[in-house]
Amino acid sequence: MAQLVVGSNSYAVPDSRGIDLGSTLDGGQAFRWYGNPEAGYRGVIGDAVYLIFPGGTGVEFEVLAGAKPEDPVATVSDYLGCNSDFAGFMERYRSDEVIGPALMAWAGLRVLRQDPWENLVAFITSATSNVPRIKLNVGSIACELGNRIGDGDRDFQFPSPATVRDAGEDRLRELRLGFRAPYIVEAAECVADGRVPIYELREAGYVEARAALMAIKGIGEKVADCVLAFSLDKGEAFPVDRWIKRALVQWYGMPENKNKSAAADWARDRFGSDAVYVNQYLFHRQRMEGRGITSAAK
DNA sequence: TGGAAGCCTGGTGT
């Protein structure tokens, strides 16, 4: 893959034309990106700070601080989900009655491929919460417990499982995590001592990986499916919240009496390994229409 | 086995 170096420290991501950074980086999958769609988003991937912004031929980025990876383009490209089969999904669903219009209107939405440990913590904090507050919580964990790697207010590595485990429940409650604090410590212990080999779950099947995550106290179906979707390469993952459930009933005619668990099975059955993309487009459409923006109007 | 109550705290609307 050719690497186009734009400036001394600027890079272009190949095959990234059309990616919408707002919905992808700041739409409920990841919670540590700050900025806007025009100027771009600043955040941390691994050990470095990045500014990711729209360029002439697609997405471009700069490495602002921290330990620059050996292959920065591969790092960002992988993170943005460029190695997944989005084109195939697009082809299969372009004429779907429900997703089709949303696909055409917001074709720039992608599914990220994040670090599973950080992603797990982020979605534990998501319980009865909302995006601004999840960002606040994940931000304080990173900034209070992680190592500083740049000059910016939020330029911190995400702390390791052992560091979070050692911080303990009381410290996390001080950081305003509330009833989620013991669940985060539990998860940190499981990952740190290898009981849950989270980095190996990318190789495992969906069912096995899901069961491994749900063995952690505090991880239910929804949180597990989010992690499986956004960091563990599981296309079958279909996280169901009240909005997604409503969308399935309203737009796909799913029987109303199903609970969230049964709704997830119903969707997986219907969408197979495209489930995660369908889920994201449904979710995005719901969010946008909640703000009065329809796919027809866009 | 399904379903409601309670949990911490901050966003959101009035």
Add this chain to the structure above:
DNA sequence: AACACCAGGCTTC
């Protein structure tokens, strides 16, 4: 400008 109300979920009973 306060002040209810309630939230992208989990475990327990």
